[in-house]
Amino acid sequence: MALGDAILACLTERPMTGYELAKTFDSSIGFFWKADHQQIYRELSKLRDRGYIQGREVVQTGKPNKLIYTLTPEGRTALRHWAARPSTPPSIKDDLLIRLHALDSIDIEPIRTDLMDRLEHHRDRHENYERILKKRFPEGTASDVLDLGNLLLLRLGARHEQMVADFCEEALDALSAMSGKDKGTGTVVPLDDGKREKG
Amino acid sequence: MALGDAILACLTERPMTGYELAKTFDSSIGFFWKADHQQIYRELSKLRDRGYIQGREVVQTGKPNKLIYTLTPEGRTALRHWAARPSTPPSIKDDLLIRLHALDSIDIEPIRTDLMDRLEHHRDRHENYERILKKRFPEGTASDVLDLGNLLLLRLGARHEQMVADFCEEALDALSAMSGKDKGTGTVVPLDDGKREKG
DNA sequence: CCGTTGTTTACCGTAACCGACAAAAGTCGG
């Protein structure tokens, strides 16, 4: 039940509606944790059933009434209990790694373009993190505990993206060097046989 | 269907039984991708249904008969098709990050011990990667494409663990500096109220 | 009039996770 706890964590900042939470999960923590609005609404119902959050209905004319969710004391305690448990180190689970593992059985050109796309992607994200860091923490230091958490988060994000970007570059270089060495020895059969999986 | 493709990728090396695959997912790719034997067996059935792999039954006296799975040409093609598609950059999804995001609403001591545990964990894994790297690639270079993939994999793993380990250290330092600053201002209510969630 | 923003909910499918069971042989303790 990690998504539920993520939501509880978000609600410690301020009460929010499901819609706002969904947008939050599209920006700040969303960099680390993806969740679309359906998941969030479902999780909110569960949390409400458990008494961890409380929804205050705000009548709106025109739009459907919105539900502003607030953490209950039980919710706070539950979050603290959860946070007091040891975290489980996640695995990387990047498709790219599987491709690399079977590098000799697949086509290299698509991997190259993929690596280039990924390089760009991770560089963008890295820049984004650095930008936010410079704006929110120009001194590089945090004043209180809440800020410290966010500073650390951003730093981890930045480093992670940097690391992966560097890796992509290195992989591209290595592939170039390699394809210079054994040109034509691999599987160079073209892939476009018309049949594509829909999944 | 990423697990299925991971299995196909493993079977490019050599034909294997479900049991062997499960052990493989406990060591080499298992560093990046976790899957227990039940998941693997079910995925194997699916792959067989689709004609991507073929099981050859080997009668054993004593033990139950084992099924050695081999990639079919269709399986190879499917894998190549899959590998030719762009990969999706995964999100980090580490519980620790959620804890950090709500750092001012939780207890800091458990986080410290957690960070210390994680530091040790990631250092161990880092050493492990470096050990394997030194053993398999003492020159730091790969001879063929298959080796290149594995070399890159190991390097990414090593860097990742290093990065996270560094982060843990930094976080611990920052927490120490912070707790020196605002001692006693946070929530210092003890957590042991006896009630623990079972989940 | 059609598309987008705001807000929430419903249904359905797949993927992943987790715990138990089965069956037969090998190993260890008493």
Place this chain on the structure above:
DNA sequence: CCGACTTTTGTCGGTTACGGTAAACAACGG
């Protein structure tokens, strides 16, 4: 020698998580 436990090889069922499509329904913009 009997029982308990582990290894090897699988199967079954349940729950959580994830993802997509879409349906309400009003207002606002072009």
